[in-house]
Amino acid sequence: MRKIKIVRLPLVLLLLIGSFAAFAQQGKENNQKDFGEFLDRKGNSYRTASGKPGEAYWQNAADYQIEVSLNDSTHILSGKVSITYTNNSPETLDFIWLQLEQNRFTPDSRGTLTTPIQGNRYNGDVDGGFEITNVTARVGAKGANSSKYLIEDTRMQIWFAEPIPAKGGKATVSMNFAFKVPQKGMDRMGRLKVKDGWIYAIAQWYPKVAVFDEIEGWNVEPYLGAGEFYLEYGNFDYKVTVPYNHIVVGSGKLMNPNEVLSKELQNRLVKASSSDTTVYLITPEEIKNTQLTRPKQDGTVTWHFRIQNSRDIAFATSDSFIWDAAKINLPSGKTILAQSVYPMESNGQDAWSRSTEYSKASIEYYSEKWFEFPYETATNVAAEIGGMEYPGLNFCHYNSKGASLWGVTDHEFGHNWFPMIVGSNERRYAWMDEGFNTFINYYSSNAFNNGEYPSSLIQTRRYNNYFTNEGREGIDNYPDVTDTRNLSMVAYMKPAIGLIMLREYILGEKRFDNAFKSYIKTWAYKHPQPNDFFNHMENVAGENLSWFWKGWFYGNGNIDLGITSVQPYGGNYLVNLENKGDFPMPVLLEIVYDDETKERVKLPVEIWQRGDTWSYLLKTSKKMKSVEIDPDKVTTDINLGNDLWPVELYK
Incomplete structure (x- = not known):
């Protein structure tokens, strides 16, 4: 029998061993899984871990020259577009993809076929769609022409005779196009019959290049309904020919006022440009007085606009507009123009007569608080559209009044920051567009006119019926996937509430504002992804917020x-x-x-x-x-x- 040597251990060591054994038996769990990373947010040469564009970051560009004419008898808009495309990517491109969003308005479009029988906000006419002719594509100034293309639903693929070179190669694409302007344009564009004529709210109206990026390659999700837009930045030069008695307002600066406005109207425009209060350009009594307001009394007239560093353009035209305007004061000392156009049905101090006042206040607030507005005009258009935004121009419902009109005007102008300045992907991440905008709207509304229309968004617990509902959905759902009954919470309210909690409860105003303003400035006119936002907010605010991003933005749980x-x-x-x-x-x-x-x-x-x-x-x-x-x-x-x-x- 082997003799065992007994070793006597000190009492303290015995106690430590006993404690460790007890702990091991209990198998105590911790919550570190809630605090760990939930996505791969490591930096690379394209996008850094600090949430900035990396040294190898690139994005492509598209410049547009467009000329169109409106036939107000047939409601057909027709014209031509020439696109100069710059390939800044590190790879050559044999083809490019374009978005043809008017093709949504056909009976067999994917959007039509995926609309529920009972309908929804995104119902639209089905007797439209693009007619595309004379397509030519060429690489460089002397490349061979190609006319090879295919159209699939709301996407168009154009091939070149030779690849577009990487890192700065240029190509030109041109074509003629025409479509019937839908009366019901999915609550985003269309035409409205009013007592004095038609109002045309024109958007998604020209073939536009899809985004090619290092995340997905070509972003070619079809235009279905809830998912909005993801577009490249570029410069736009466009001309709109309309009957002589029409007024046209559009994204950017009017380049030829002396050709389309009477001397009297030009003088009024100069007066409005230096006035902090609203000035009539066309009064309610002057809607049909073309002798006073138009330089021509027959035929057609061409309105010429330009806008730089923009991702889209829209315009409106009508022979039935009241038109007023005022000066916007920007933090840099620059002044630009706020203007509104609306029919007689919208007139009144409780309604659209205050639209320019609202527009001016909204643009001035966001410019001072977050980032200066970059365009020459901010235009609010009354139409039969609940609310839709484009660079420097909104469509808002012509029946809106009071708090409702303030709310929709402020919301749509807020979109100039998200996603017009900060160019996120609306087709995939509606919360980076609608949610961020709803958040900044909260503070703008409380600031307007000493709280005339205060926001109740900070009363977060009034939404608890949704947060405890089994049918709730997560913020990370794509908008076209989300139940339309949940879309306002998923895309708008829940992300906005999350940012309010982050600012008012978690980080505090100073740290949050420093980080949020830095994010806007860093990603202005670029294409951030969700990780870029998360990383940038953490790095500037100095806080690991993985637990919050995971719980609120990529989870469906609750706080208790x-x-x-x-x-x-x-x-x-x-x-x-x-x-x-x-x-x-x-x-x-x-x-x-x-x-x-x-x-x-x-x-x-x-x-x-x-x-x-x-x-x-x-x-x-x-x-x-x-x-x-x-x-x-x-x-x-x-x-x-x-x-x-x-x-x-x-x-």
Whole structure:
């Protein structure tokens, strides 16, 4: 029998071993999975880990020259487009893809065939679509012409006789096009019959180049309905020929006012350009007085516009417009023009007569708060469209009044920052467009005219019926996939509420604003992806927010922080907390003492790293009366019943 030597261990070491064994038996879990990375957000030469474009970042460009004419008897818009395409990518391109969005308005389009029988907001006419002729494509100034192309639904592929060279190669594509302007244009464009004539709201009206990027290659999702647009930046020079008695407003600057406006109208325009209050260009009484307002009294007239560094253009034309304007003051000292056009049906101080006032205030606020507005005009157009945005031009419903008109005007102008200046992919990430814009609208509305139309968005718990509904969907859903009944929450409200919580509850105003303004400036006129936003906000704000991005933007769970008990502890108090929600959040406590004084304590999110309970030692010589979580009710905590101690105070 082998003799075993007994080794006597010190008592302290025995205790440590015993403690370790007990811990190992319990197998205690932590919550580190909530705090870890949930996406591959590592940087590379194209997009850095700090959320900036990398040294190898590139994006292609498209410049447009367009000439069109409107036949107001047949409602047909016809013309020609010439596109100069610059391939800045590191690879040669044998072809390019274009978007033909008017092809949505045909009976067999994918958008028509995927519209529910009961219909939705994106119903549209089906007697339209593009007629495309005389297609030519050429690489460089002396390349061979090619006319090879194919059209598939709302996409058009054009081939070249030779590849477009990488890193700066240029190609030219031209074609003629025509389409019947739909009366119902999916609540984005169309035409409206009013007492004095027709209003044409023209958008998605020319063949436009799809984005080619290092993430997806060609972004060729079809135009179905809810998914909006993803477009390259470039310069636009366009001419619109209309009957002599029409007024045209469009994205960018009117280049030939002396050819299309009477001397009297030119003088009024100069006056409006230096006035902080609204000036009539065409009064309600002058709608049909072409002798006063137009230089010609028969035939047609051509209106010429230009806009630079834009991703799209739109215009409106009618013989039935009231027209007014005022000066916009920008932070740099530059002044530009706010203007509105609307029919007699929209006239009135409780309605569209205040549109230019609203437009001016909206543009001035966002320019001062976030980033200066870059275009020469900001135009609001009354049409039969709930609200739709284009660079420097909106379509808003002609029946809107008061708070409704302010809200839609401010929202659509807010889109000039997201996604017109910051060029995100609306077809995939509606929350980077609608959500960010809804967020900035909250502050603009509260600032307008001393709070004339205050926003209730910060009352986040009024949305808890949605957050607790089993049919809710996540922010990361693509818009065309999302149930249209949920789209307003998924694309607009939930991401906006998330940013409000981030600013007002998690980071604070200074850190958030520094980061958000830096994000806008960094990605102005570029194409950020979700990771670029996440990385940039973290790096500038100095905070790892993986737990928040994962829980709120890429999760479908809820917040539920609670107080389980408060107990005396050595002359002080222990406030015992629990996290019953699906992801962690910091805990803001407000303590009220018997003498009615108050104290606030913010516990960091890291208290939940080791588990779902935490005890906070409140050191005080005073007698506690009550303690409450999130006293301002900024978070969407779904359970009010455990926010306050003692619970009797709820009664």
